[in-house]
Amino acid sequence: MSLVARHLEANGIPTVIIGSARDIVEYCGVPRFVFMDFPLGNPLGEPWKRDMQREVAGLALDTLETADQSMQTIETRFVWPDPDWRGRYNHLDDATRARLKAEGDERRERQASAKTLKQS
């Protein structure tokens, strides 16, 4: 999505990204970014909370209007209600590692046999 914003902006369309993966968006480098420090999935705000979503959308519009240079990040004031969310995404414990290793092996085996089938 960051690459799309860069392409639009380079071709005359001002853009603003509203998102939660701050490291990825800032690493890419985008014109304007409203950072919502929430679990990935609800960049506009908590589900069904229309007032919050409206404020975040309004902040994005403000940023479109007021930013005077690129690579501007604005952070919203909202805090996700469950403080434990930060540790959850792609958390690796021993059981998960074993499951992922098995999934990866299975996927590679499938790809290898598909390749053999193609060559035969």
Add this chain to the structure above:
Amino acid sequence: MTEPSTPPVPYMERTRNYYRAMGYAKDYIWAHYEDAPFTPLAKPLAESRIALITTASQKDRANIDAKGVKHVWAGPTATPPDALYTMNLAWDKESTHTDDRESFLPIETMQALATDGRIAGLTDHFFGVPTAYSQRQTIEEDAPDILARIQAEGADAAVLSPL
């Protein structure tokens, strides 16, 4: 630029570790630039038409072909869909849900802001862009496709809200 109040979640590091745990030897390389293009608004926001862009797919997955490849798609903003397909995206499925489409694609929210006179309105369609593994596909195919579509609908600016 505002400094983070709490250190943000290190998504690149977690994703790298996740795929390493699957046994993949090569790490994904994220796009990286030292600077970014900048275009100021050409007219006041209240006179500007906004295009909304999402990474979600159509509810019936019509934008995903038989090979599982996602394509650029469009949906009407006058009669917005109640739900979109998001299960193939990497959002935090343990912490939240995407049952409220407005929580990631703010069509009605922006329409309310248009009623208040904050913006002129939305383009006739919102747009879906694939999250492609291939940056070449995004840069050479999908981004130009989106640009042509939003220009055809008279967009003055775009709001992109990836999940």
